[in-house]
Amino acid sequence: MNNHTLWSLRLGYSAKQAETIKRTGLKNFLERSFATKFDLKIPDFLENSPKSFNEFKELRKKLKSSSPEEAKEMQKKEVQTSFEMKAWWIDKMTEDEFPLREKMTCFWHNHFVSTYQKVKVNYWVFQHNQILREHAFGNFKTLTKEIIKSNAMVRYLDNVDNRKDKLNENLSRELLELFTLGIYFWSQ
Incomplete structure (x- = not known):
């Protein structure tokens, strides 16, 4: 199978991966891709990032009580961690022997989006990606149920802004309009 065919299939494999496909055959390559496992280990760059809501609150307290220079340095560190996570993920997509899981x-x-800029906790974005990674080839309904419970998605879709007698419906609306049924269904 030549590179042009692989690109036309939208698989976007590198020359190295194209050689593996040529050697093993596309069917075998895909079967091996679907059978891949993923690493459950938390990457080292997340070691000092907050992992729980309480740790996040403590970091925010520290930021407020710090000098402007110290606060800027702490924020810079978390942004750097976000960049490291992106580089780590790109590396996985380009260097894994069977990168289809990472590409999925x-x-x-891109469908169930969340970003560090909005979520503010790198570990939650990592957990979000781990859910996507785990269910990359699985059932959409199961994936949706799991991802909607993730801290990253709850925070990204403003569900933390709910107040008594004043519900923020962003999470439920976006779940239905953007992620599952679509806006057309609701406008009928």
Whole structure:
């Protein structure tokens, strides 16, 4: 199978991966891609990032009580961690022997989007991606149920802004309009 065919299939494989496909055959390559496991280990660059809401609150307290220079340095560190996570993920997409799971994770991340800029907790964005990675080849309904429970998605879609007698319906509306049924269904 030549590179042009692989690109036309929208698989976007590198020359190295194209050689593997040529050697093993596309069917075998895809079967091996679907059978890949993913690493559950938390990457080292997330070691000092907040992992829970309480740790996040403590970081925010520290930011408020710090000098402007110290606060800027702490924020810069978290932004750098976000960049490291992106580089780590791109590396996985380009260097894994069977990168289809990572490419599907990217596909699902573009569907069930969340960003560090809004979520503010790198570990939650990592967890979000791990859910996408785990369910990359699975059932859409199961993936949707799991992803909607993630801290990143809850925060990204403003569900943390709910107040008594004043619900923020962004999460439910976007779940239906953007992620599942679509706006057309609701306008009928």
